[in-house]
Amino acid sequence: MRLVLASQSPSRRMLLEQGGVTPVLRPAHIDEDTVIASLHDAPPTTTVSTLARAKAEVVVPEYPDDVVVGCDSMLLLDGELLGKPHTVEATIERWKAQRGKQAQLLTGHAVWFGGEWVVDTISTTIRFGDASDADIEAYAASGQPLECAGAFTLEALGSWFIDSIDGDPTSVIGLSMPLLRRCLYRFGLDASDFWA
Template identity: 55%
Template sequence: MRLVLASASPARLSVLRAAGIEPVVRVSGVDEDAVAAALVDPKPAEVVTALAVAKAEAVLPLVATEFPDSVVIGCDSMLLTADGTLEGKPGTVEAARDRWRRMAGTSGTLLTGHCLLRLRGGEVVGRAAGSEQTTIRFGRPSEEDLEAYLATGEPLQVAGAFTLDGLGGWFVDGIDGDPSSVIGISLPLTRGLLAEVGVAVSTLW
């Protein structure tokens, strides 16, 4: 049985590899803004879960043919800041700079949503979805360090404009919760969802 990761995230791939799984990567190409905009008055956790579901389902037509006996996982993460704003990828230096100036010295909640689809004979025979939250305590980078960090491009394409496992780790004072969730894919949540669809995590090693 293969695990199919519906994500282009190198961080998620790295977490799975370090945990003994060599996934097949199939990028979903989902329009995240469109999926989120279609939700009616959602709670923050519902947004990341809906995005994870959309990503897993988007790769199904291809995966069902390529890997008819497999598990597909879609993931999404967003940061709920202290002022109640739900932040995805900033996309630009200006947006990332503004976010860091607002969240430096504060705490935020990193929300990670996952969706698992179990395929057998090319058909979905099980599905499970859920979310995880972890508190992030942000440090206060100097202006010089912040500008240098922005210039690397790293914070532009990651949820909340920071990483835990990259350069952004210098500016995180601590976390309360699951570190793998902050990196992008929660191993405890994934293990639980796998159990829901009848798959032992050890069968994927």
């Protein structure tokens, strides 16, 4: 039995590998905008957990005897749910809007095993530093935050600009290891079953 990660995120892979797991990487490509549009005015936690499950559902048929994990993260800032900025310009705009503020990073998890699902969302409070314009522009130009929910990472260059967090740091990186452990326990499995 293997742990299959329905993601191409290097951060999620890193968390699992640091936790002793060599995951099977099977990125799932879904039309996130279509999924979000189909949810109408769903609560933000429902949006991220639905996206996580949609990713995992793509992968489950290929790995019927394994544990499949899908995740999705978005930032809730001033009542608006924000995904990846994708461009340098959008990243700069985001950072100018969020610097000095507090927001919630929501990470949805969908874990499948043996025909059963466990779906949950973790919320972590992020306090953004009051970064200078020059630092925001340099950070955006580095490319690191372009494909990250909320236009930041907790690790690497982003570590300069996050003043504090309240909650699970692994969920901010992209996959809550404590939540994954609890999901495995629900299936009668142990985290150590997957250690290399």
